[in-house]
Amino acid sequence: MPRVTLTAFVDEEALRKILTNLIHNGIKYADNHVHIKLLPFNSDDIMFNIEFRNDGEIIPFDKREKIFEPFYRLNESDKDTGTGIGLPLSRSLVELHQGSLSLVYTEEHRNIFLLSLPIFQEQSLDIKPFLEENYRTEERGMYTKEEEATEKPVILIVEDNKEILAYLNKELKINYTILRANNGAEALEILDRDNVQLVLTDIMMPIMDGIALCKRIKTDILYSHIPVIFLTAKNALDAKIQGLKIGADAYIEKPFSMEFLMVQLRNILNNRKIIKNYFTNSPSAHLAEINVSAPDKDFISLLNTVIYDNISDIDLNVEELAKLMNMSRPTLYRKIKGLSDLTPNELINISRLKKAAELLTQKEYNITQISTMVGYTVQSNFSRDFHKHYGMPPSTYIIEHSKQ
Template identity: 50%
Template sequence: MEKNLNITVLLVDDNEDIIDFITDDLSDQYNVRSAGNGLKALEILKSEPIQMVISDIMMPGMDGLELCKIIKSSVELSHIPVILLTAKNTLQSKIEGLETGADAYVEKPFSPEFLQVQISSLLKNRDKVKAYFANSPLLHIKTMAYSRADEQFLEKLQQIINNSLNDPDLDVEHLADQMNMSRPTFYRKIKAISDLSPNELINLTRLKKAAELLNEGTLKIYEIAEMVGYSSQTQFGRNFSRQFGMSPTDYLNNQQAEKKNRPI
């Protein structure tokens, strides 16, 4: 099976045998990092791009529940899916795990195949959401949120971009500054949550706003192009077609036809 070099999984467990067991199984497919406790895991998370955390619950110092809670409440980390492992087989322990924002819960002992399926399912679902957002003209950016922290981050980002949408020079420096984040941290967050660079996300937001205005049907296409930061209607049309598979004119006609055919 070919290794996915874009995916790094962080294993967190104070039992070295468990770390070795899971690493041996996952390393054919993913890059694998490990930490013996929650504090060490946080150090790695803040310094390296991690796409998945698999953590035991019972650990000295900082346990898996506390680690998960910190990840899901941190703007820089909240997009990262977390799978919790535990030997506890009680409903209450499962509830506690899910209340911290965990994306999945796996009981020990578990089969390697079951863990593999959980990881693959979480990653594939996120990829589907990202693709659906990118290809759907009227879908709001916060549909990509998997936590309350993500939702707040994306709503604030959307507002900042919209406030400067007619500025052709809007760039990542301005956004990172407005979001009170360093440029590398901001870039890593946007890339992880959307699979887009910040500049690509800015352009997509311009095009989605254009689709919204086209849907309202009150402005000319050249007026909309200018409102969303394009100095050239031709460039606007080319980018719109590349993103959504149809020209602004075709999109406008389709939306008008749909409105006419809707039952009263």
């Protein structure tokens, strides 16, 4: 019987990734033998099938779908340093081809992965956008104005493994604006030009590793307000202690649960928002009371002093404040936004109103005098802003405070 040549419509790069991952998976978990076989087909078939067999530990039937979940380990004690996303990525690429990838069972003591792909495609394949989105890292940083307008928290992922970087980007981009870097040096370039709310970084990377990056972030006044989460396979206790000593906010081991990572991200960002909201809405709360790192305490102390020393200056704005703080306007903006979730001008205005509330409770000055003392030239504007912020006019605030 003459041999039929198989000609199928596939994306070359995607198929190469699928086969590479399945071959690597078979070799990694085999005891002695791996067999790869193109199953028989004829000219009438609409699918072609490839089997990948190995004689390693048999995967339990109830785990046949779990193994396609990112970072899943069959044994909790498995400390293999692989990325843990080869099978999930392969299945995603197979499904884009309208095919299937599954673990099948026979009477033989073998793990058998069956790859089935259509010989023809009803529509032309366009795998390139999927691969570009998941693997391109040249366009790191500088999110677009459209993304900025969504007001999603901005997270910088620092990871030299492209597959893990792709997976994290895919899972997190729904709730966050994602910036990406391959090492600590690239991350610092992004931090210099973008307003980042949190850094999620690997530890072991070339050029500048995660420990060096975290140390730089936590000791540099330009970045010290940014939370850092370590996400790494380096799970030795001394590595964890070292990371936490230099100020890391959390330490998550690979393989990890995406749900657990999501909760950590949400908690860290929400806890900071609660503190910031308390400062904004509580008349007695001062900027200096925000719980921050040591470098930021000095910055906040100086910022607090500068603002209140110039509170009566009607021309006090972001440009003037930047000069007084000896900082560039963009740097001051990012720093204040990161610490207080306010723009510099919003912070100045709120500080004026907080000072006014303090003076009103002392009953040493009338409302007109106080409005001038906190930088207002028109009392009606002061009363309007005070009412908007505290929910009552200055005169009512005096009465309510007296009752308390």
